[in-house]
Amino acid sequence: MRTVSMAACAGMLWVILGGGVYASDSWQYWNALAFDYTMNENTAVRISSEQRWLDGMSYFGLYNVMVVPSVKLTKQVSLGAGYRLERSEKDELWATENRLLVPLTSMWSFQGWTVQWRNQLEYRDLQIRDRWRIRERIAINRPVLIGRLEVRPFVFEELFYDLTLGQRNQNRAAVGVGLPLSRNMEVNLFYISRADRGAFDWSSIQALGTEWVFKF
Numbered sequence: 001m002r003t004v005s006m007a008a009c010a011g012m013l014w015v016i017l018g019g020g021v022y023a024s025d026s027w028q029y030w031n032a033l034a035f036d037y038t039m040n041e042n043t044a045v046r047i048s049s050e051q052r053w054l055d056g057m058s059y060f061g062l063y064n065v066m067v068v069p070s071v072k073l074t075k076q077v078s079l080g081a082g083y084r085l086e087r088s089e090k091d092e093l094w095a096t097e098n099r100l101l102v103p104l105t106s107m108w109s110f111q112g113w114t115v116q117w118r119n120q121l122e123y124r125d126l127q128i129r130d131r132w133r134i135r136e137r138i139a140i141n142r143p144v145l146i147g148r149l150e151v152r153p154f155v156f157e158e159l160f161y162d163l164t165l166g167q168r169n170q171n172r173a174a175v176g177v178g179l180p181l182s183r184n185m186e187v188n189l190f191y192i193s194r195a196d197r198g199a200f201d202w203s204s205i206q207a208l209g210t211e212w213v214f215k216f
Contacts, residue, residue, distance in 0.1 A: 029053040030192070030209035037216045042072040046082075052207075061089040068103065078105050098125035113142045132163040141178070152178035154188075169197040176209075184215045 034048040046068050054061035068082030084099040103120040120135040141154035154177070160170035176190025188211040195204045 026054070026205045027056050028205055028207040029057045030207050032209070032211040034211060034213045035216070036213065043069070045069040059089075063087055068101070070103070070105075076107050078107075079103075080105070095127055097127075099123065100125075113140065115140050129164075131165070134161045134163060135159070136161070150180065154178065154190075167197070171195045186213050186215075187211065188213065 030050065030052050032048060032050040034046060036044065036046050038044045047066070048068075049065045050063065051060065052062040053059065064084055064086035066082060066084040068080045070078045070080035072078045080101075080103045082101050082103075084097075084101060086097040086099065088095055088097070100123045101120055102122075103118055105116060105118040107114065107116045109115075116137075116139045118135075118137045118139075120137075122133050122135065124131045124133065135158060137156055137158035139154060139156035141152050143150050143152050153175075155175050156173070158172040159168060160172075161167070162169045172192055172194045174190050174192040176188055178186055178188045180186045188209075190209045190211070192207045192209060193204060194207065195202050
């Protein structure tokens, strides 16, 4: 496998993020655990949990648990249907969200590059008003050899469109690297910039994150 210039990867990531690191309103830390179980060549299930430390990483303010079975429709396309329970804290009060989600994912590989395009329909059972939304994410990665170690730099851009309100209300852009720890375990380290639409203007947060993936 060819070794790709890290400088070239860094330049591509900077273009995608658009220098957003300087637009920070608040820093957070996101951590996730994911367990991927492959039942056969066409069927798999992911069980995951996420935890977030908010407001300058000063307090624990969000966690969720998610289960998403999926089936391959073709070699490049898979369809899932899952459930997510999320709890978030604001002003010392905890809110609960039940979420049903249907991700449709396409994936292509060429000359060592992998492109993943995911469209996810979500029904959000909120305490004040239920909502429908679409999340569209494009992710790109390419393995890089550093000595004998193969790492996987990646970038993604994700748009959130609220179907109930009829508007785009969130955007996420991320850069990171995947590191294999063993045959069945890897960790993804990333930086993410998130913009949220408020009543009058957009606000942003920046986050550092880790995702621990176990494969069975």
